[in-house]
Amino acid sequence: MIDFTNVVTITRKELRDALRNRWFIVFTIAFAGIALALSAFMQPNNSALRVASYSRTAASLVNLVLLFVPLIGLTLGAANLAGDRETGALAYLLAQPVSRVEVLLGKYLGLAGALLATLTLGFGVAGVTLALQGSVQDAASYLFTVTLAYLLALAMLSLGFLMSTIAQKTTAALGGALFLWLFLVFIGDLGIMGTAISTQMPIQTVFFIAAANPLQMFKLASILTMQANLEVLGPAGLYATDQFGGLLLPMLLLGLVVWIVLPLVASITIFARQEKFVFKGA
Amino acid sequence: MIIAKNLTKRYGKHTALDNLSFTIEAGEAVALWGANGAGKTTTLRCLLGIQGFEGELTISGINVSRNAKAARAAIGYVPQETVFYDMTVMETLFFYARLKKTELQRANTVLEQVQLEAHHIKRVNMLSGGMKQRLALAIALLADPPVLVLDEPTANLDVKAQRDFIHTVQLLNQAGKTIVFSSHRLDEVIALGSRVLVLAEGKLTLECPPQELAHKLGLHRWLRIWVAAQHKDTTLRILHEQGYATMPNGRSVYVQVTSDGKIAPLRSLESASIPVEDFDLIDGEIMLKETDHD
Numbered sequence: 186m187i188d189f190t191n192v193v194t195i196t197r198k199e200l201r202d203a204l205r206n207r208w209f210i211v212f213t214i215a216f217a218g219i220a221l222a223l224s225a226f227m228q229p230n231n232s233a234l235r236v237a238s239y240s241r242t243a244a245s246l247v248n249l250v251l252l253f254v255p256l257i258g259l260t261l262g263a264a265n266l267a268g269d270r271e272t273g274a275l276a277y278l279l280a281q282p283v284s285r286v287e288v289l290l291g292k293y294l295g296l297a298g299a300l301l302a303t304l305t306l307g308f309g310v311a312g313v314t315l316a317l318q319g320s321v322q323d324a325a326s327y328l329f330t331v332t333l334a335y336l337l338a339l340a341m342l343s344l345g346f347l348m349s350t351i352a353q354k355t356t357a358a359l360g361g362a363l364f365l366w367l368f369l370v371f372i373g374d375l376g377i378m379g380t381a382i383s384t385q386m387p388i389q390t391v392f393f394i395a396a397a398n399p400l401q402m403f404k405l406a407s408i409l410t411m412q413a414n415l416e417v418l419g420p421a422g423l424y425a426t427d428q429f430g431g432l433l434l435p436m437l438l439l440g441l442v443v444w445i446v447l448p449l450v451a452s453i454t455i456f457a458r459q460e461k462f463v464f465k466g467a
Numbered sequence: 468m469i470i471a472k473n474l475t476k477r478y479g480k481h482t483a484l485d486n487l488s489f490t491i492e493a494g495e496a497v498a499l500w501g502a503n504g505a506g507k508t509t510t511l512r513c514l515l516g517i518q519g520f521e522g523e524l525t526i527s528g529i530n531v532s533r534n535a536k537a538a539r540a541a542i543g544y545v546p547q548e549t550v551f552y553d554m555t556v557m558e559t560l561f562f563y564a565r566l567k568k569t570e571l572q573r574a575n576t577v578l579e580q581v582q583l584e585a586h587h588i589k590r591v592n593m594l595s596g597g598m599k600q601r602l603a604l605a606i607a608l609l610a611d612p613p614v615l616v617l618d619e620p621t622a623n624l625d626v627k628a629q630r631d632f633i634h635t636v637q638l639l640n641q642a643g644k645t646i647v648f649s650s651h652r653l654d655e656v657i658a659l660g661s662r663v664l665v666l667a668e669g670k671l672t673l674e675c676p677p678q679e680l681a682h683k684l685g686l687h688r689w690l691r692i693w694v695a696a697q698h699k700d701t702t703l704r705i706l707h708e709q710g711y712a713t714m715p716n717g718r719s720v721y722v723q724v725t726s727d728g729k730i731a732p733l734r735s736l737e738s739a740s741i742p743v744e745d746f747d748l749i750d751g752e753i754m755l756k757e758t759d760h761d
Contacts, residue, residue: 194565198552205553273550280515281566282540282610460478460518 199295220311262345263362340444406437468493473522485669496646501666507649543607567610577605597628617648
């Protein structure tokens with residue numbers, strides 16, 4: 186039985202800790218600054234060009250999210266539980282009348298709140314700038330992209346927590362998180378492309394492997410939101426549009442939700458059974 | 468109050484607790500004694516229900532393996548070294564008070580109990596080691612639990628902080644709290660405990676009053692005496708001539724003493740007009756560790 190007052194207590198503490206974290210503050214300022222710069226400088230003065238330009242700005246914001254959000258989500262999650270374990274704070278917290286599920290959920294929700302606040306600030310600043318420049322008609326599309334960024338951030342945080350649960354030391358958890366970030370952002374894409382070319386992999390296989398990456402799910406869903414089809418992605422995009430049509434977007438959304446839930450459930454399951462591992466020096 | 472029956476804990480092939488059984492009555496102060504790895508901390512973790520075990524364990528009628536969270540609500544816990552989050556003393560107390568479902572006003576009461584009320588707005592990382600342990604004790608007392616579990620709570624404290632801490636715990640025991648604590652310090656066990664459970668390799672090997680522990684285990688106690696550098700050699704010679712086992716260590720001299728002969732070496736030095744700057748009484752195991760480190 187989960188006591189949600191305990192979850193809320195831990196969530197509030199984690200939220201406050203995250204908002205005091207210098208690295209997190211630097212990230213927030215950097216993200217908001219770059220988002221503002223993209224929205225301010227990529228919009229032309231000529232109003233006839235604004236509609237096409239909105240898509241260009243939104244695509245830049247999507248690329249910004251693809252680079253920044255996984256990094257902060259993964260590292261924030263990876264450092265949290267492992268850090269507390271290493272200092273001994275976790276063992277002390279677990280000696281209180283709280284369950285492990287409450288502790289992990291509280292920590293996750295606190296960091297999720299901080300992460301979503303950062304994204305809201307960054308996208309908010311960029312959104313206001315876009316609106317002031319006359320792109321109000323694209324508000325729905327913009328808000329949907331923001332929602333997708335939220336889902337991606339939560340998925341990355343879940344994966345970070347999974348790293349944190351299974352790694353014994355903070356350095357190992359952070360190393361794993363950075364490797365995963367590198368894999369998802371760069372190596373995964375290049376690897377799939379390289380393998381597809383060298384093995385002449387069928388186009389549907391290429392699509393499914395690529396789409397299993399939560400970053401690709403976010404990217405595909407964002408492009409769909411902006412353009413209504415994936416022609417820009419070439420044969421794989423055309424295949425996906427033809428094959429799934431209107432179902433593709435809900436499928437991608439569901440995929441992102443699965444990437445949030447599965448690692449989080451795995452973290453909770455592993456953490457609830459961990460014994461010796463939880464205690465410093467044990 | 469606390470009943471353990473055939474408590475067994477295995478880490479892979481290693482058996483940390485081996486069919487350990489004991490009963491602790493309400494209001495007792497029971498010490499767990501044993502070398503590192505004897506099973507003291509594992510026993511305390513089982514009491515807290517933060518690790519699984521075989522056997523039966525009940526605290527105030529609560530089955531720990533079935534309802535660990537409720538068992539923890541009946542316990543106040545002080546670890547060897549408490550790691551707090553980056554908050555002020557009062558924020559820390561409020562955080563744990565919420566988890567313990569206690570009124571926030573209790574924070575003031577427990578701060579007074581451990582004499583930390585003057586430090587309530589300080590950040591926790593500004594507190595000394597002794598103050599941090601007193602804060603941990605304050606947190607343990609927040610929900611006014613019937614049982615206090617202390618895991619070598621004075622291990623990292625200086626002599627004065629140790630005495631203050633033990634005195635506070637003594638008062639709590641006198642007020643009716645059941646205390647279960649582990650310690651390496653014989654003086655602490657004698658000062659606080661009403662009974663000692665001696666553990667070795669996860670088994671209960673001896674159960675006795677604290678006063679009998681040194682005798683039954685053949686433990687020696689050592690007097691650590693600080694004298695000025697120019698008197699150190701003379702001190703060693705005088706004590707050696709009087710048949711004491713001695714050992715120099717930095718600015719101090721260790722002298723092996725019996726339980727009823729602690730004052731004699733000090734009197735000998737006084738007769739020889741050697742001013743003693745300070746002294747401390749420690750048990751043999753600790754002395755060996757300290758000299759090893761030095």
